[in-house]
Amino acid sequence: MTAWPGFVHGSTGDQDHPAHRMPTLAVALQDQDPGYLRIVAALWGLDLRRGSAAMLAGELSRAMLDPGLLSEIIDGLPPLAYAALEAVQRNEGRLPLADLTRKYGPLRQMGPGRRDREQPWRNGPSALEALWYRGLIARSFLDTPAGPQEFGYIPDDLLAQLPATEAGPETITPKPATQLEQVWPTADWAVDDLVTLLAALRRRPPAANSLSAERVEGLVPFLHQPTSIQLLVSCLVEKGVLPGDKLKPDPEAVRELLDSNRCDILDRLRRTWTGTKRWNDLAHIPHLRVAQGGWPNDPLVSRQAILEFLGQVAPGEWWDLAGFIQSVEDIRPFFQRPAGAFDSWYLQDTRTGAFLRGLGHWHAVEGALIHGLITGPLHWLGMADLGSTGSDGPIVAFRLTPAFAALSRPVSFSPPSTPEIGAQVILRPDGLITVPRLAPPVVRYQIARFCAWEARGSEVYQYRLTPDSLRAASEQGLQVGHARAILSSASETELPQSLSRALDRWAERGTEARLERLLVFRVGQAAVLEELRTNRATNRFVREVLGPTSACVAERDWRKLCEAAARLGILIEPPGHSSGEAP
Structure with missing residues (x-):
């Protein structure tokens, strides 16, 4: 079986290894009460003398390991019971009891008194019960990666006596x-x-x-x-x-x-x-x-x-x-x-x-x-x-x-190595930086730290140098000199003059220009704009006056401006809304 990383097999392995050996037939039988042992003996056509459970188990196990008698008992098994025995044998002599029960069970739990009254070995036994009451299978808890788990198993010396099966484990x-x-x-x-x-x-x-x-x-x-x-x-x-x-x-x-x-x-x-x-x-x-x-x-x-x-x-x-x-x-x-x-x-x-x-x-x-x-x-x-x-x-x-x-x-x-064709970073004079997907991972990681993220294609990533991205990189401890060295090394060429100049100017002066997304609102009369500018409820939303009847408002503030103006009795048409019709 495959040995996966981080996994230790607990239910399979080499039978010759001491950690994987199962109890012998005598040991398995010693755990059972004398009544069970006599049931097994009767199904094998054996007469047991009186004695302790240990004595009975020893006597019974010696008789059961006789090759001729064992062959006769196996040949007389019902077909499904024989299939169950063969399934356990193929799996190194043991299978999780839950799996056996689902396929060949049930194996009804009952104490000696109920067992002797109902005699399940005579009254419609399942395939698994046919094996159990003939002593051909025992049960025990074994350590597995998931913790202790109950198995049905064939005792080791009995397993060695069984005829070889042609098929391996399922x-x-x-x-x-x-x-x-x-x-x-x-x-x-x-x-x-x-x-x-x-x-x-x-x-x-x-x-x-x-x-x-x-x-x-x-x-x-x-x-x-x-x-x-x-x-x-x-x-x-x-x-x-x-x-x-x-x-x-x-x-x-x-x-x-x-x-x-x-x-x-x-x-x-x-x-x-x-x-x-x-x-x-x-x-x-x-x-x-x-x-x-x-x-x-x-x-x-x-x-x-x-x-x-x-x-x-x-x-x-x-x-x-x-x-x-x-x-x-x-x-x-x-x-x-x-x-x-x-x-x-x-x-x-x-x-x-x-x-x-x-x-x-x-x-x-x-x-x-x-x-x-x-x-x-x-x-x-x-x-x-x-x-x-x-x-x-x-x-x-x-x-x-x-x-x-x-x-x-x-x-x-x-896998067979393939050349990383076209893995060099491409720098454009307008500040756009294209990083191939197959560029060294550490290169794209570094570039992504000090550039704005623009787009991802199937085989490339696109970034752009901006004042905000450079400022964020500086806060992480990445200086302009580092950025320049990274870009030059990744592109295997000198930086375009425009990019080099832009980096120098940012290092010297910081952000020199910024684009903002603003809305322009217009009024029919200058008096309306003046009222909005002078009223405390609306003036905080008026950013910059462009003329007597127009001004700017931040995109995020237009709804608040409309609400505040309405409370003054002034209705403002929302952006992109040209009619009152429902969509």
Whole structure:
């Protein structure tokens, strides 16, 4: 099995390793009462002498390990019971009891008195009960990454006596995807959005330890993958790039990160996401919310289980997404609920208000988590391409990239290097600065710190030198000389004379001119303007008089001026409003 970063397997492994050995048959039987042992003996056609449970267990186990008798008992199993035994055997002799119960159960809990009265081994036993009352399967709690979990297992010495099975453990078997009309290839956009985010936070750290909806909305035009912004924040906090409680970038950590090449930065993001508990993929499924308490899942266990499932499908091929999810449900429906706790998680569907309790809501929770993880983080971080049946249709297929397979390797994934053609920064005499997407990340980060942000294209970012941006940079400790050196180095040329002169003048004189957005209001008679100017309720909104019958008002103040003037008995036509007709 694949060893994912930050994940230690607790339920699978080499049977020869002492940490993974299961109890012997004698030990497993010693934990049972004498009545149970006699039931097992009767089903095997054995007579037990009187004695303690330990003596009976030893006698019974020796008889059960006889190859001829064992073969006879196995051959006489009902077909479904034989399939259950084979399933456990294929999985190294143990399976989570919740999975076994769902597929081959139930295994009814009852004390000796009730058991002896109802005799469940004779009255409609399930496949799992057929194995239990023949002593072919035992139960025990084992340590797993999610904590102690109850397993059904075949005792070690009994497992060694079973005939070999041809098939291995059950694996995920999704069906190939066909007839895709739209493909959404993944890329390294996460690196670009990371640079944008760090530059924005360096210029203006938020007051709290999270990004407000308003702040995110302002960043959206400059992001390739806006929905990934919170994941990037979480990864940066996890790695100490955003220390403290106000998301202010640490300069040294930023420099160390952005001095790396794009492939290494993206690889760090991937490995941070796979190993963090800070980011809970389930908590970011849009239609889910916790009805009470905190999120009940272990984020790392949930994520690593899904990565294990994905590790069983071939990269580079298109797979049906719904089929993959269904295959997980068929084989490991309890992957994030080791105890099968489908009634104790208080989750709610925000679309319908329904409470999602019970195995019947598996697709609304576990299925949605798998879907969201593939179409979200895996796609954002360059590990999965997505496909749909139309440009507006839902995502129905995915294709894993080589970067996904590289996660299980200890070294960073480095695809074949490609020259970064046209990665030099372009400086225009009018102050516009064009930075290619493939320019070194640290270069764009530095430029974004002391320039106004204008636009983002598919392959370029555009910035502009302004007095306000230079002043903000100066407040961060970035002086004009630094800005000049950065631009000259990034463009591999001397600055245009006009830009050089502009930087010098700003350093000497500061802001020399400013554009403001103002509205002009006009009145029919000069007396009306004079009244507005002299009245205390309206004069504060009159900015600059342009003539006897016209003046300026700030765009943000026009509504207040209209209201104050109305209280004086003067009605002012709002801007852009030429008639009283309804739209």
